[in-house]
Amino acid sequence: MMKGKRFLSLPVFSVLLLMGFVYCITVFVFIEDWIGLQSSPGTLNAFVFSILASLCLFSFFICVLTDPGHVPSSYIPDVEDRGISGLGTAQNSTEQKKCDKCFAYKPPRTHHCRVCRRCVLRMDHHCSWINNCVGYRNYKAFFVLALYATIASIYSTVIFISCVLQKDWELVRGTPLKIFYVICGVTLFTLTGSLSTLSGWHVYLVLRNKTTIEYYEGKRAKWLARKSGQSYRHPFNLGAYKNITMILGPNMLTWLWPTAISHLKNGLDFPMLRDSP
Numbered sequence: 411m412m413k414g415k416r417f418l419s420l421p422v423f424s425v426l427l428l429m430g431f432v433y434c435i436t437v438f439v440f441i442e443d444w445i446g447l448q449s450s451p452g453t454l455n456a457f458v459f460s461i462l463a464s465l466c467l468f469s470f471f472i473c474v475l476t477d478p479g480h481v482p483s484s485y486i487p488d489v490e491d492r493g494i495s496g497l498g499t500a501q502n503s504t505e506q507k508k509c510d511k512c513f514a515y516k517p518p519r520t521h522h523c524r525v526c527r528r529c530v531l532r533m534d535h536h537c538s539w540i541n542n543c544v545g546y547r548n549y550k551a552f553f554v555l556a557l558y559a560t561i562a563s564i565y566s567t568v569i570f571i572s573c574v575l576q577k578d579w580e581l582v583r584g585t586p587l588k589i590f591y592v593i594c595g596v597t598l599f600t601l602t603g604s605l606s607t608l609s610g611w612h613v614y615l616v617l618r619n620k621t622t623i624e625y626y627e628g629k630r631a632k633w634l635a636r637k638s639g640q641s642y643r644h645p646f647n648l649g650a651y652k653n654i655t656m657i658l659g660p661n662m663l664t665w666l667w668p669t670a671i672s673h674l675k676n677g678l679d680f681p682m683l684r685d686s687p
């Protein structure tokens with residue numbers, strides 16, 4: 411299997427290892443130490459955390475295995491779309507959007523990834539942790555993964571804190587155990603901090619229907635527009651609710667299910683705000 415080869419990477423392996431580590435310490439050390447796995451609150455917490463962990467693992471697999479979307483070899487831009495670069499500046503409207511590495515036309519929002527050595531539809535960024543590009547077809551899985559991972563790490567941190575607070579440290583003999591708790595604490599707090607930042611950032615992007623690349627392009631476009639006394643607006647922002655449904659799907663019940671992507675089309679064109687005449 412070609413796609414299976416994506417797992418043969420150190421960062422992907424590290425993520426799996428980290429997930430396994432956090433899962434084991436949360437369930438078998440902290441829940442056990444805090445209320446005991448045999449007690450009903452202990453079992454319930456372990457059960458809920460296991461579901462969260464499974465959702466993380468499943469979304470992670472989908473992110474790694476799903477092709478982010480490639481440009482069909484037959485793609486030729488519509489005459490009408492030729493000026494659309496996603497930036498809408500005068501300079502771009504006269505110039506054809508062609509990839510100088512693939513020598514093929516680039517649909518709007520498509521970018522060339524140097525790591526994948528190809529053009530990726532609605533490219534967000536290349537992510538080493540999944541050894542894959544985050545693009546049109548796996549962005550939802552990536553977004554959902556970030557959310558689940560954030561919730562799981564917050565959950566784990568809360569259990570860790572509860573465990574540490576009720577533990578009688580006077581009775582704990584042996585420095586290695588204390589060091590172990592410190593290492594776990596540092597890992598969990600760092601993880602929670604970085605995952606919350608990542609999720610917050612992507613919630614902002616989803617609400618604006620922007621990709622990470624478009625955010626930086628937009629900053630430049632805004633600056634250029636201001637210099638010439640014009641204003642710039644992200645052309646794919648159709649309003650928060652519509653933006654969410656474009657990315658997560660029209661059915662609210664499947665918003666958080668990573669494989670529910672039947673609402674996605676070919677990724678070659680996107681509804682956008684036309685400038686009013």
Ligand SMILES: [Zn+2]
Nearest residue numbers: 509512522529
């Ligand atoms: Zn390319």
Ligand SMILES: [Zn+2]
Nearest residue numbers: 523526536543
């Ligand atoms: Zn890539």
